[in-house]
Amino acid sequence: MIYLDNSATTKPFEEVIASYTKVASSYFGNPSSLHGIGGQAEKLLSQARSQVASLLGTKPQEVYFTSGGSEGNNLAIKGIALQYQSRGKHIITTSIEHPSVSEACYQLEELGFEITYLPVDNNGMVSIVDLENEIRDDTILVSVIHVNNEVGAIQPIEEIGRMLEKYPKITFHVDHVQGIGKVPLDIYKANIDLCTISAHKFNGLKGTGVLYIRQGIRLKPLIAGGEQEMMVRAGTENVAGFVALSKALRLTLQDKEEKITYLTHLKESIINELVKIEGVSINTPYKKSAPHIINFSIEGLKPGVFVHLLEEKEIYVSTTSACSSKKNLPSKTILAMGRSKGLANSSIRISLSAQNRFEDVSILIETIQGALEKLKNVMR
Numbered sequence: 001m002i003y004l005d006n007s008a009t010t011k012p013f014e015e016v017i018a019s020y021t022k023v024a025s026s027y028f029g030n031p032s033s034l035h036g037i038g039g040q041a042e043k044l045l046s047q048a049r050s051q052v053a054s055l056l057g058t059k060p061q062e063v064y065f066t067s068g069g070s071e072g073n074n075l076a077i078k079g080i081a082l083q084y085q086s087r088g089k090h091i092i093t094t095s096i097e098h099p100s101v102s103e104a105c106y107q108l109e110e111l112g113f114e115i116t117y118l119p120v121d122n123n124g125m126v127s128i129v130d131l132e133n134e135i136r137d138d139t140i141l142v143s144v145i146h147v148n149n150e151v152g153a154i155q156p157i158e159e160i161g162r163m164l165e166k167y168p169k170i171t172f173h174v175d176h177v178q179g180i181g182k183v184p185l186d187i188y189k190a191n192i193d194l195c196t197i198s199a200h201k202f203n204g205l206k207g208t209g210v211l212y213i214r215q216g217i218r219l220k221p222l223i224a225g226g227e228q229e230m231m232v233r234a235g236t237e238n239v240a241g242f243v244a245l246s247k248a249l250r251l252t253l254q255d256k257e258e259k260i261t262y263l264t265h266l267k268e269s270i271i272n273e274l275v276k277i278e279g280v281s282i283n284t285p286y287k288k289s290a291p292h293i294i295n296f297s298i299e300g301l302k303p304g305v306f307v308h309l310l311e312e313k314e315i316y317v318s319t320t321s322a323c324s325s326k327k328n329l330p331s332k333t334i335l336a337m338g339r340s341k342g343l344a345n346s347s348i349r350i351s352l353s354a355q356n357r358f359e360d361v362s363i364l365i366e367t368i369q370g371a372l373e374k375l376k377n378v379m380r
Contacts, residue, residue: 001314001315001316002314002315002316002356002360002363002364003316003353003355003356004315004316004317004350004351004352004356004364005316005317005318005349005351006201006292006351006352006353007149007178007201007292007293007318007349007351008318008351009200009201009206010200010201010202010203010204010353011203011353011355012200012203012204012205012244012248013203013204013247013248013251015247015251016203016204016205016244016247016248016251017205017244019240019243019244019247020205020240020241020243020244021240023044023239023240023243023244024240027040027041027044027239027240028041028240029041030236031045031228031236031237031239032226032227032228032236041239044239044243045065045237045239045242045243046060047243047246048065048239048242048243048245048246049063049065049242049246051246051249051250052210052245052246052249055246055249055250055253056187056195056210056212056249057186057187057188058187058188058212059215061215061230062212062213062214062215063210063212064210064211064212064213064229064230064232064233065208065209065210065229065233065237065238065242065245066196066208066209066210066211066233067207067208067209067238068198068199068200068206068207068208068209069098069100069175069177069196069197069198069201069209070100071209071211072196072197072198072209072210072211073098073100073101073104073143073173073175073196074100074104074222075211075219075221075222075232075233076143076173076194076196076211076213076219077091077101077104077105077108077141077143077173078104078107078108078220078222079219079220079221079222079232080140080141080171080173080194080217080219081108081111081113081140081141082220083218083219083220084140084141084171085113085140087138087140087169088136088137088138088139088140089112089113089114089138089140090113090114090115090116090136090138090139090140091105091108091113091114091115091116091139091140091141091142091143092115092116092118092131092134092135092139092141092142092143093105093115093116093117093118093142093143093144094117094118094120094126094144094145094155095117095118095119095120095332095336096120096124096145096148096150096153096332096333096336096337097143097145097175098145098149098175098177100175101143101145101175102117105117105143116134118130118131118134119336120153120336120337121337121338122337122338122339123153123285123287123288123337124148124151124153124285124333124336124337125153125155125156125285125288126144126155126156126160128156128159128160128163131160131163132163135167135170139167139170140169140170140171141170141171141172141173142160142164142170142171142172142173143173143174143175144157144160144172144173144174144175145174145175145178146174146175146176146178146179146183146185147176147178147179147182147183147290147293148178148293148333149177149178149293150283150293150295150320150331150333150334150347150349151283151284151285151289151293151295151333151334151337152178152284152285152289152290152292152293152294152295153284153285153288153289154179154183154288154289154290157174157185157190157192158185158186158189158190160172160190161189161190161191161192162190162191164191165191171193171194171217172191172192172193172194173192173193173194173195173196174190174192174194174195174196175196176195176196176197177196177197177198177201178201178290178293179290180197180201180202180249180252181202181249181252181253181256181259182260182263182290182291182292183260183290183291184256187212192212192214193213193214193217194211194212194213194214194217195211195212196209196210196211196212197209197210197212197249199241199244199245199248199249202248202249202252203248203251203252203353204244204245204247204248204249205241205244205245205248207238207241208238208241208242208244208245209245210245213232219232221233221234223235259354260291262354263291263292263352263353263354264291265358266352266356266358266361267291267292267293267294267352269358269361270294270350270361270364270365271284271294273361273362273365274294274296274365274368277298277365277368277369277372279298279299279372280296280297280298281296281297281298281299281339281343282294282295282296283295283296283297283334283337283339283343283347284296291352292351292352292353293349293350293351293352294349294350294351294352295334295347295348295349295350296347296348296350297334297339297342297343297344297346297347297348298346298348298372299340299342299343299346300342300346301346301348301372301375302346302375303319303345303346303347303348304319305375306348306371306372306375307319307348309371309374309375310367310368310371313367313370315363315364315367317348317349317350318348318349318351319347319348319349320333320347320349330344330345331344331345331347332344334347350364
């Protein structure tokens with residue numbers, strides 16, 4: 001099996017599964033309980049929070065555990081909107097956000113908020129000048145994805161953060177789900193107020209994530225109930241899952257420079273072979289793109305059929321983001337980059353991990369060529 005859909009989800013590390021199993025079976029208490037078993041769970045939760053904070057370069061009280069990227073993005077965007085709506089109802093985001101951001105913004109539009117969706121250039125990059133030109137007196141939030149989940153374009157987060165220092169009433173949210181472990185980001189240096197990550201994107205378990213909330217930023221909770229997660233997210237904490245998240249993050253960030261270099265060379269090796277195939281158009285920017293994402297199109301290709309042809313050879317790739325792939329719609333990201341509808345309708349995403357091997361590149365390319373030949377014969 002050659003698994004190349006790591007932007008959709010990653011295989012959990014064995015150590016992560018072992019950690020989850022140990023905590024879930026031996027330290028199963030409710031952290032809010034007053035007895036000793038609850039105290040043990042509370043201690044483990046506190047340790048996991050401190051470790052995550054240390055790995056992210058933040059303070060423990062700024063780390064809030066969530067169920068993943070979608071909840072984190074919704075909590076950040078809606079929480080700010082509802083908390084500061086008396087100050088203003090204008091939000092700025094981009095035209096290439098993950099659905100958990102764009103759909104949250106559409107919902108806020110129904111509540112009377114005004115959303116500006118910034119365009120991108122042909123490399124999938126937003127313009128800082130365009131962003132600043134859209135800032136108004138009633139702007140309360142800027143939300144920009146760090147690494148686009150479809151084509152891997154990297155946004156100038158640090159530069160945006162520096163520019164926003166001039167606007168202290170605006171909160172800055174970054175969806176860092178695809179960037180964590182692959183594209184370094186200094187949260188404090190980039191002046192980020194809210195930052196989302198999801199464990200299953202870095203070999204952790206599904207259903208666990210983190211929302212970093214800078215000290216002093218207030219959010220209106222979306223889930224009402226108890227006082228868990230510093231009264232921002234009610235509900236009994238998934239202690240085993242969050243301990244497993246902290247382990248996955250530590251293992252992911254171990255030797256990260258070597259892993260990033262490895263992924264970069266692997267990505268280049270695949271692209272160098274893909275461009276030799278007739279009709280292939282690379283959508284991923286050659287510069288300023290993440291080391292693990294390759295997006296390409298072949299106009300006229302039916303991506304769903306192509307994916308299943310590769311699956312027959314136990315090679316697993318995807319079309320658009322996993323959250324949108326079953327809708328069978330053209331990629332909004334590729335359209336926003338100025339590509340044709342034909343290319344947006346026929347995009348394929350290869351997403352890598354450090355567990356992928358160079359020796360699999362030739363197998364991948366041969367299989368792609370075979371699948372394309374098969375599709376041509378069917379269409380004749």
